[in-house]
Amino acid sequence: MPDEYPTAAAPGPDPAPETERAPETEHDDAAADPAAVFSAFCEAALWPGLGRTTAARLPAAGITRPGNVDVGRLGTVEGVTGPRARRLADSFRAAAGTYAVVELLVAADLPARLARGATDRLGPTAAEALRADPWMLLTATDAEIGQADRFARRRGLHRDDPRRGPAVLTHLLGRAATRAGDTAGPVGAVLQAAAREGVADPRRALDAALDDGRIIAVGDRIALERYAMAEQSIADGIERLVATAEPLREGAPRVRRRPDDDSDEDSDEDSDEDAAEA
Structure with missing residues (x-):
């Protein structure tokens, strides 16, 4: 049986101590090149209503960063009509939250x-x-553990951060559910997988995840809260269905109708009517 909790590619050791490298602060994301962020946002199809062909034409119209996005410039893009330019300007503003995340990722x-x-x-x-x-x-995403480690290092955090362990456990359970269809996993197997991913104290991490409700214990197995609740809802629905279903009486004959039963009855009725008229 394949391992449902395989170890991801080794993320490697943490960077050198702060005294040996330039410190990373929570303001480092401001150093991202605005043009690179804008390009990544468009190429990832995160701008609602903007297709790849039109996205490739934006630089020719001088649209290479958020400050360039307005109805006037969008209207000069090849193939973009006035009404569409307004829709694109509105949808870009509406996607401001997504754009802010792209800035952090880039x-x-x-x-x-x-x-x-x-x-x-x-x-x-x-x-x-x-x-x-x-x-x-x-x-919240399908990021791998190594990617999350890199993202956290950018924020000045390392793998010994106490929030990492519960997040790794949640990730492992979610990955097993989507890839193997197993919405609950044996406690021991999941904790071992977490240890392989660099979680120093998997049991303590599990306790934290249980306390905040993101993971639920079901006997000797654990599951993500959202999957456990979904399965419980399905089970409750089946129980209600069984409770309200009317059982067949013992010995009662089953009435089976052929597809042509109705047509036969109609023919008989027509014949009776014809005979009466005659």
């Missing part, structure tokens, strides 16, 4: 596509949530 050299999952799960303030807890990248 600064950490991570794919901009992860921003979609972050805003879907965390809402329009996803960037603020990720600044406060970078490990949420693991629970």
Whole structure:
């Protein structure tokens, strides 16, 4: 049986101590090149209503960063009509939350596509949530553990951060559910996988995840809260269905109708009517 909790590619040791490298601060994301962020945002198809062909034509119209996005410039893009220019300007403003996440991701050299999952799960303030807890990248997107480690290092955090362990456990359970279809995993196997991913105290991390409700214990197995609740809802529905179903009476004949039964009855009725008229 394949391992449902395989070890990801080794993320490697943490960077050298702060005294041996330039310190990273929470303001490092401001160093991301605005043009690079804008390009990544467009290429990842995160701008609602903007296709790849039109995105490739934006630089020719002088649109290479957020400050260039307005109805006037958009209207000069080949193939963009006035009404569409207004729609694109509106949709760009509406995607401001996603754009803010892309700024953080590009600064950490991570794919901009992860921003979609972050805003879907965390809402329009996803960037603020990720600044406060970078490990949420693991629970809100399909990022790998090594990518989340890199993102956290960009925020000045390392693998010994106490929030990393619960996030890794959540990630492992979510990955097993989506890849293997197993919504609950044996406690021992999941804790061993977490240890392989560099979680120093997996049991303590599990206790923290159980306390905040993101993971639920079901006997000797653990599951993500959202999957456990979904399965319970299905089980409750089946129980109600069984409770309200009317059982067949013993010995009662089953009435089976052939597809042509109705047509036969109609023919008989027509014959009776014809005979009466005659």
